[in-house]
Each structure stands twice: as structure tokens, then as C-alpha cells.
Amino acid sequence: MALLLGRKNARSTGRTAYRISAVMSLVLLVIGFALCPSLSPAQEDPLNKVHVEPPPPKPDPNAPPAPLEGEAAMKARHNERIRVNVNLVLVPLIVTDPMDRLVTGLEKENFFLYENNKQQTIKTFSQEDAPVSIGIIFDLSGSMANKVIRARDSILQFMHTANPQDEFFVIGFNDRPELIEDFTSNPQDIEARLAMVHAEHRTALLDAIYMGLNKMKQAKYERRALLIVSDGGDNRSRYTENEVRATVRESDVQIYSIGIFDPYAATTEERLGPMLLNDICSETGGRLFRVDDISEMGDIAEKISAELRNEYVLGYDPADLRRDGKWRRLKVKLVPPPGLPQLTVHARTGYYAPLQ
Structure with missing residues (x-):
């Protein structure tokens, strides 16, 4: 009888220890999730990621270059301006009437520009009060x-x-x-x-x-x-x-x-x-x-x-691209609008071509 009671108590104690162990395991699991709220199965296993970053695309050799920003962009614009305008010749001039009064309001179509007696294409035209x-x-x-x-x-x-x-x-x-x-x-x-x-x-x-x-x-x-x-x-x-x-x-x-x-x-x-x-x-x-x-x-x-x-400023790219340092004569002819008298153009007479 004592042996039976001892075995019964042992089985009861083992079941109790098992229950305590299971409860402790559950508590530890809950505590672990509480301490790591951001942990998720997707993060634990890289294969479960939903937003996968695509690999960088291969550069297209025919695609235009990406726009520059900041100081690099300023330098690029400066260099481009110099490169584009390196051949541009500016001819400031004024126009007066027979009474020596200033004439304003003329259009680009009223002017014809010649370099060494060869007509040039007027590329830019302005009349503005730009600083001097x-x-x-x-x-x-x-x-x-x-x-x-x-x-x-x-x-x-x-x-x-x-x-x-x-x-x-x-x-x-x-x-x-x-x-x-x-x-x-x-x-x-x-x-x-x-x-x-x-x-x-x-x-x-x-x-x-x-x-x-x-x-x-x-x-x-x-x-x-x-x-x-x-x-x-x-x-x-x-x-x-x-x-x-x-x-x-x-x-x-x-x-x-x-x-x-x-x-x-x-x-x-x-x-x-x-x-x-x-x-x-x-x-x-x-x-x-x-x-x-x-x-x-x-x-x-x-x-x-x-x-x-109140000057007019004509700009043109010379047809003669030689950089010979020679003097080139300029002549501006004016065809006034109907109803106006003969007008006089005051412009510089020439310029030296660049050497390089």
C-alpha cells in the first residue's frame, strides 16, 4: 500500500513539473515577443520580404546624362555659356533721325548686318536698359x-x-x-x-x-x-x-x-x-x-x-570662322518702317578676329 501511494505521488509530481515547465516556456515566449515588437517572420527570413529592392538598371549608352545639381550644375552652365557664345559678335548701336533725335522701337527686320561686305544672319536682337x-x-x-x-x-x-x-x-x-x-x-x-x-x-x-x-x-x-x-x-x-x-x-x-x-x-x-x-x-x-x-x-x-x-544690340555668329586675328569691317544698314525719314545708324566699324 505504501508502495502504491509512493508511485501515485511520483506520477502526480511529474505531471505538475511538466505543467510548470510548459507554463514557463509560454511565459518566456510571450516576454520575447513583448521585448521585440518589430520582429516579424518576414524579417527573420529574407525569402519572405514583400518589398524587394530591384537590382540597379544597366546604364543605357543612348540615354541623356542625368541633370547636375548644386555647384556642379553652376559650373556646367558657366562652361556651356562660354562654349556656346565663343563666336558670338555683339554690335551695340543707336539710331537717330535727321534732327539728331534718338529713335527707338525698331524691329530686328529693319536691320541688315554685313561683315567684310558679306551679309550675316542676325541671331540675337535686343533693346533694353542693361547695365554698363x-x-x-x-x-x-x-x-x-x-x-x-x-x-x-x-x-x-x-x-x-x-x-x-x-x-x-x-x-x-x-x-x-x-x-x-x-x-x-x-x-x-x-x-x-x-x-x-x-x-x-x-x-x-x-x-x-x-x-x-x-x-x-x-x-x-x-x-x-x-x-x-x-x-x-x-x-x-x-x-x-x-x-x-x-x-x-x-x-x-x-x-x-x-x-x-x-x-x-x-x-x-x-x-x-x-x-x-x-x-x-x-x-x-x-x-x-x-x-x-x-x-x-x-x-x-x-x-x-x-x-x-536705349541702344540696340545685334548679335551674330560670323560666317567666317577663321581665327586669324585680322581686322573685319562691320556695316549695319537700316530700312526704316514706312512713313519714317532716312535714319542714321551709329555702330562700331569693325573688330579683330580672335587668334585662338
Whole structure:
């Protein structure tokens, strides 16, 4: 009897231990799932993934390149612009009527452009008030002593009526040229410097023009112009007239002049001064304005400012692609709309082809 009871108790104890073991296993399994809520059968077995990343496609050799972004895109656009426009020749010009008034509103179809007498296809055409880099060449020689105040005021009036984005520098000259004010878009900077100038000594006009053209290489705008304010010819320069003329031809700079000439010029240089300035200005598409009454200088300065803000700009790719460095003559012909009188075109006379 005792043996039977012992066996019965043993079987009962074994079943109880089995139940406890099963319960413990279930508890441990529940705790494991609670601690790892993100674990799923799909994650445990890679073969059970639903969103399988496709392998990267093989590159198509005929497909266009992917667009660039950020700094790489900026560099690419810059290089493309240089490459596309490397042969583009820009010809700024103005048009006047028989009364020397500015004519605006003409269309591309009114213009015909020739290089070395061969008609070119006008690729771009615009008439807009684009910013200009302008250098002012101010005569401060002794003969300007009684005109320097009027001349200074006309320069300031010119700047105040220009495009607000225009940049200016000023070179004053007598025995030699000197930079009075570097590039600035603030007329007040120049006004402060011009308030301290005075006129004395001789006239190194050619040296001043040469210095202005060289300074213009630092300009930030494609459109560039010089405004010369002077009353006579050169009598002090180291550079010759031929050297300056060659430099004018090589530079893409328009030149305007306000000439305060003495009708009773005493020297040969003074008598030849108007002719020199007129030739240089005409060759670049600019103009010489003669001052008969110094009280008119302000109005003339405003007129030059208006011309610079209302230029037509023709652009073309030369049919002659040779890079021979030779001078190529330009001619712009104009067929005005019906009802208008004969109009005059003022444009540069040519340019040097690139060497490379």
C-alpha cells in the first residue's frame, strides 16, 4: 500500500513539473515577443520580404546624362555659356533721325548686318536698359580752369541719370593720368572725390584714353563705354595716336566725348583735338558732342546717358570662322518702317578676329 501511494505521488509530481515547465516556456515566449515588437517572420527570413529592392538598371549608352545639381550644375552652365557664345559678335548701336533725335522701337527686320561686305544672319536682337561699365576721362589741364566746375556738374548729372546698376570709374589727367575713383555704383563716392580736383599743367589725353581702356578690362559688365570730357588736343602723352587707335580697335568699348573746344585754338594740337576725338568715337559706335555753350553741358550729358540706355544690340555668329586675328569691317544698314525719314545708324566699324 505504501508502495502504491509512493508511485501515485511520483506520477502526480511529474505531471505538475511538466505543467510548470510548459507554463514557463509560454511565459518566456510571450516576454520575447513583448521585448521585440518589430520582429516579424518576414524579417527573420529574407525569402519572405514583400518589398524587394530591384537590382540597379544597366546604364543605357543612348540615354541623356542625368541633370547636375548644386555647384556642379553652376559650373556646367558657366562652361556651356562660354562654349556656346565663343563666336558670338555683339554690335551695340543707336539710331537717330535727321534732327539728331534718338529713335527707338525698331524691329530686328529693319536691320541688315554685313561683315567684310558679306551679309550675316542676325541671331540675337535686343533693346533694353542693361547695365554698363563706364569710365569717365576728365580733363584737368590748365586750360580747363574756368570750365572745371561746369564739367564736373555735367559728369554728376550723367551718373545720376544712368541705370542704377551701372558702375563707374574716373580718371583725371593733366601732365599724366591718375585714377581718381575706382569702380563704384554710388555716384556720391565720385562726387566727394571730384569736389577736391582742380585744373593745372598740360594735357596727356592719349595716355588717359589708353589707361581707361586698360582699366576697362576689370569691368564686370559686357557693355562698356568711356566718356571723355576735354577741351583740346594732346600735348604731353607718351603714347602715340597710332598706338591709341590700335588699342581702341582691339577693345570692345564705346567712346563718347563732350568736347569744349576753343574756336580760336592757338596750337596745332588744339586745332586737331576735335578731329582726333571725333574719329575715335565714330570708330567705336559712340559720338562726339561739341559744346558751344558750357551751360549746355548738363543737357548733353543727359543725352549721352539716354543713348547708352536705349541702344540696340545685334548679335551674330560670323560666317567666317577663321581665327586669324585680322581686322573685319562691320556695316549695319537700316530700312526704316514706312512713313519714317532716312535714319542714321551709329555702330562700331569693325573688330579683330580672335587668334585662338
